[in-house]
Amino acid sequence: MRIIVLFNLRKDVAAEAYETWAKANDMPTVRGLPSVTGFEVAAATGLLGSDAPPPYQYIEVIDVADMDQFGEDIGTEAMQRIAAEFQTFADGPIFITTRNLDA
Secondary structure, three states, rough: OOEEEEEEEEEOOHHHHHHHHHHHHHHEEEEEEEOEEEEEEEEEOOOOOOOOOOOOOOOEEEEOOOOHHHHHHOOOOHHHHHHHHHHHEEEEEEEEEEOOOOO
């Protein structure tokens, strides 16, 4: 399963502060979870063929091998700390679960 997370930063958060935290804390912690086979964070740079700003500043893609294990993994103290810190940066993140059509 793949989880897509779309979000903007809170008004009082500098992009540099979030990105430093994401690289040092969020990405290594999530990538270290037994249930996660991949985790990428991307900064949106634009809309293809348009000068309009993208609706979201950041996109996370989490590849999960086992959702039951993922549920256990996110309940750990380390992940609860990361999740709480993430909420101080992100303004109303949207978590979308997906399934591959060719699976």
